[in-house]
Amino acid sequence: MPMSFNQAIIEEFRANAGRVGGPFSGGDLLLLTTTGARSGREHTVPLGYVRADGLLLVVASAAGAPDHPQWYRNLLARPVVRVELGPETFEAVAVPAEGDRRGRLFEAVVRVAPGYGDYQARTARLLPVVVLEHPGADAPGSGPREVANLADKLLEVHTWLRSQLRYVRAETEAHFAAGSTGSAGDGRPPGLGLQIRQHCLALCEGLTHHHTGEDGAIFPALARSHPQLRPTLDRLGEEHRAVGRIKAELVRLLAGLGTAEPERFRAELARLSAALEAHLAHEEAELLPVLADIPFPPRR
Template identity: 65%
Template sequence: MPTSFDEQVIEEFRANEGRVGGPFEGGDLLLLTTTGARSGTERTTPLGYVRHGDALLLVGSNLGGPHHPAWYHDLLAHPVVRVEVGTRTFQALAVPAEGARRDELFAHAVRQAPGYGDYQARTTRTLPVVVLERAEPDGWEPRPVVTLADKLMEVHTWLRGQLRQVRAEADAHFAARAAHQGPGEPPAPGLGLQIRQRCLAFCQALEFHHVSEDDHLFPGIARHHPRLTATFDRLREEHRTIARVQGELAALLDGIGIADPQRFRTELDAMSKELNAHLDYEEETILPLLADVPWPPVPPARPAEATG
């Protein structure tokens, strides 16, 4: 049995294809699942949203309270979120809007749902506006996955695409800064957090991928191919090298708005070079061993029941 108001709303939402009654009846409601900034555990929150073209906007109103809601702090720490709208569930990249873009989007939200203006009037903090964007990099097209080799290539292709997009967004950000003349905010506001969120999502996905390989994939293959021990040792060492460069890049992102363009690009180039060489080597040595392993894994056959 649900024990809180949110749990009741979530249960009703999922049981009725996204439709609920009570204070949310007739409104645009979604379920946002975030990863706790400190706990690392998932939590689901029902939230009103506003459409802006193809994008979905969330406003961190917290009913006009003095502090940002917990889900906002969560998505700053873990940018990839799960979204449920109606009967559809998908992953999204949560990017808080900045500067003039935030003001424009907030004005749009207030036109669609005037209550947000009332919440802003109750507090001195600026209500954040979060844009839910595609989690996949530009140009991403899913391909059939029938073997473990296919699955590994899917992950590698996603990582390479994310890295290319981070670089493109960083170049656009620094170009706008260089072209800006005079006081005030440079054109193309919002790219600072855009880059931070996408790069953080990339780094977290890469870390999860490497931990999964080190703890599960590599030991499983090594049991059947002991001659590859040196190969796996090299791959693990490369994981540690990439993690170090990744950590340095993440530290730079905290100050992307004032980061030195040349230093940022140098770190990003170092990470790109290390990562692509690592992925190339892994594909050369590991993919042939996985080409005949079905994905998803085939469950073991159940023993036949004895007949009398």
């Protein structure tokens, strides 16, 4: 079967550390991998990108088509994406800009790449401007760190989770404060914004992945090699289930984005925050000394 146009670009990109020829020669191109909203399968697309205001931006233009591209619908459901940029690969949280911020960023994009203005002129659809945020990049002490053992890897994951939680809390308070000053427009509590939603979904997705890995692989292996830890691992597993129940309630709240009850969301977020912070601290206190002796990645 002949290779598709996109697949040919993807293979050339990966074979040449991000450099491609033909119509994209010299252009700013990245590969974005999203997870299918329904299928759960990974999908990779080559996209042009723009850097503006210190941000990495992509536009869901679909060349001015009337409908959003599938990769955009995917990231609304599962915000954690993989970005390949030159020789670098990293995970990011995809957050569509809203309101005035979207307008400012789109203007910045068009100054660099005027073609996006032409695409917008072709459609009544407001072209989404998506910020690809490097998770934890703004967290204190969260610069690149060497991962030499499983303790380092655990701290890396926990730093990521804490960064998402901190962002959601701060953005939620700013959102409610805007509503209390009347900037929401009609005096009613504001609905939850896309920025809060995306980071909250990313936090929930990260928690699920992290706890599934621990419960299914790491904890059973530790219980076999360190039997004295079994009671501790059992307690941590119970904490996973408690955090999971609160997380499921948050996901249900987010399902009705436009009608979510802000005060209920605030209360659930406070409860999740307290439970998660306590769990992360407990897990680190109990496991880091043991995990420091286990190399990561595992040695063959």
